[in-house]
Amino acid sequence: MNKLTIAMVAGVALVATAGCAKKRPEQLPPGPGPTTPTPAPTPGPGTGVVPGSAADFKRSVVSDTIHFALDQYDIDPEARAVLDSQARWLAQYPNVRITLEGHCDERGTREYNLALGDRRANAAKNYLAARGVSPSRITTISYGKERPIALGSNEAAWAQNRRAVTIVLN
Template sequence: MAKLKTTLLVAACGLAIAACAKKRPEVLPPAPVETPATETPTGPTGPATGEVTPGSAADFQRSVTSNTVLFGLDQYDIDPAARAILDSQAQWLVRYPNVRITIEGHCDERGTREYNLGLGDRRANAAKNYLAAKGIAPARITTISYGSERPAATGSDEQAWAQNRRAVTIVLN
């Protein structure tokens, strides 16, 4: 009885496998033919000629005063130099209303991790609020704080720390 069950089970498996096998088509499709590319490749810098695509991250970098706002020690207020930078960013963002951005908040290495994350968040939000006050829809702007995790300058001196206390605007493509 067990031998009969085993034989039937093996036969059923064999039939199931045979039913799944693909049959070879009578006529094979033609082989693929290579065709020369007719489109101009584009990317963040536009066509291969090096042109910058309007509304791209490269256009933003080229058009604004800077993508980085610097802050004083333990500060997150927007000073006159930061206003000038953010004003140029706002003008560009008004021209391209469908472009979304992220503002990254950064700190120097001094302070605890929690303090620096909080300060980086306040810096990013200060820049966001300034741009929103200039007419940029807040829904287009996301913020993130990296604290001291992504320094722009290495070193443990005032010159390096000054470069690391910043908010950076990144265009999302």
């Protein structure tokens, strides 16, 4: 009788813990791609700016930031022009890696804004990938409403905070 009780308790414990197992995500993120050493660039003649650097990126592209409408993550024509200039620059420097940061305004819950910021960063990543930039060179991160660029609780500040920013990694 004692062995039967122990076996039943063990069986109930196994069934109870089986429901608590962590579920595997539907889609796994890609693994790290192969890395090749990037030679150290030398400054351009008379500029002091190193070609392929973050400073060169900011100087060469239309902007490092695209903006979004309220609760949106679609790429509008203005954002396309910015991302097209970024794609052209990235094509010149195939070893440069970037991070796309997704941001939101202060409205909404933390969880909602983190998810929306992620969709914004990934929308920009997908657009750049469609323009020939290897997705393995692009990482994304969402900051939600945690890193506002403009302080204030009005439409002007909110519009500046709804953005995706491209950061060149050196």
